[in-house]
Amino acid sequence: MTSLLDIQDLTITYRGARGHVPAVRGVSFSLQAGETIGIAGESGSGKSTLGMSLLRLLPKETKVEGELLFNGEDILTMKFGRLRAVRWSGASMIFQGAMHALNPVHRIGQQIAEPIEVHNPSMGAKAVSSRVTELLDQVGLPAWRAENYPHELSGGQRQRVMIAMALACDPELIIADEATTALDVMVQAQVLQLLRDLVAERQMGLIMISHDLSVLADMCDRVAVMYAGQIVEVGQGHAMFTAPRHPYGAALGSAFPVIGDPEARRNPRGLAGDPPVPTDLPSGCPFHPRCPVARDDCSTTVPELLPVKAPDEDLRRSACLVAQDGQSIRPSSPVPPTSTQEPVT
Ligand SMILES: Nc1ncnc2c1ncn2[C@@H]1O[C@H](COP(=O)(O)OP(=O)(O)O)[C@@H](O)[C@H]1O
Ligand code: SF4
Ligand SMILES: [Mg+2]
DSSP: OOOSEEEEEEEEEEEETTEEEEEEEEEEEEEOTTOEEEEEOOTTSSHHHHHHHTTTOSOTTOEEEEEEEETTEETTTOOHHHHHHIIIIIEEEEOSOHHHHSOTTSOHHHHHHHHHHHHOTTOOHHHHHHHHHHHHHHTTOOGGGGGOOGGGSOHHHHHHHHHHHHHTTOOSEEEEESTTTTSOHHHHHHHHHHHHHHHHHHTOEEEEEESOHHHHHHHOSEEEEEETTEEEEEEEHHHHHHSOSSHHHHHHHHSSOOTTOHHHHHSOOOOOSOOOOGGGOOSSSTTGGGOTTOOGGGGTOOOOOEEOOSTTTTTOEEOOHHHHTTOOSSOSSOSOOOSSSOOOO
């Protein structure tokens, strides 16, 4: 069966005045219709570059290598006319910061109608208008909101409008890049629930990009953790959070304070140091300068993404030498366990 999306060895290099920036390095995964995958990682790990490449939205001088198939069609060599059709009716993207993405001088309804009109030129004004009402309803907004300008809506409502626009042409795949990051937690939960319901109802594929592993673990069938442009761990969403098999995934999962735990709130178990600069990557495992369990060979051997023992056995892959040897990826004297994560073994 043809996958909705099939990515093989995707490598993306920005080429600019300040040299070549290898932002994504050898990423491979596939996605079926109705499936959700989360992409987690710190800022700069290559998540947005990966997301934008799927719709060929990167600057034209960017070098993209590897294979990118959408329903079996090659995105990288697709003619522009076909790509335009795929951009709305095949796959669409929800960006962070709806206020900046929406046009402040056009009414909401007009903005949702635009892609419908472009992709269905024979559709009459009445049919377009009722489709806009239907979309507003799907994202939990009353029809009269179509008359509003963006500044008349709250942040959460604007993000709902962005989702309505992304759904306008009934896409098979949605790419949501930090779509709820700017929202407060209550609104974030509502918008996430909305996305979850829509994906289930319409059997869409969803790629959800976030720096927050806990959100992804909750939302997604599968989660891939990126570091320095590579996928360093992938597995089933919840198991990735509760039983990580890469020290970076473990640190990312512990980086958020635990509700009801004052110590965790005062002293969140973040990760020391900064991610590497893509133009100056460390030798061996790119995580070794920050890794709490690094050993001698970590600075000389580049770990491949290989199957490791975990509760989600058939799905889990980790690019960590220690995990591949079946050893614990947690330091022997950790901060006292305060979260739902597995105790140190
Ligand atoms: N247009 C660009 N030109 C050169 N480098 C870029 C450009 N956009 C992003 N980068 C670099 O590529 C890397 C990955 O960035 P990005 O994909 O935005 O990461 P993330 O979304 O995970 O924060 C970063 O080092 C970033 O500085
Ligand atoms: S390979 Fe070594 S440095 Fe890299 S994550 Fe595993 S233990 Fe840490
Ligand atoms: Mg980003």
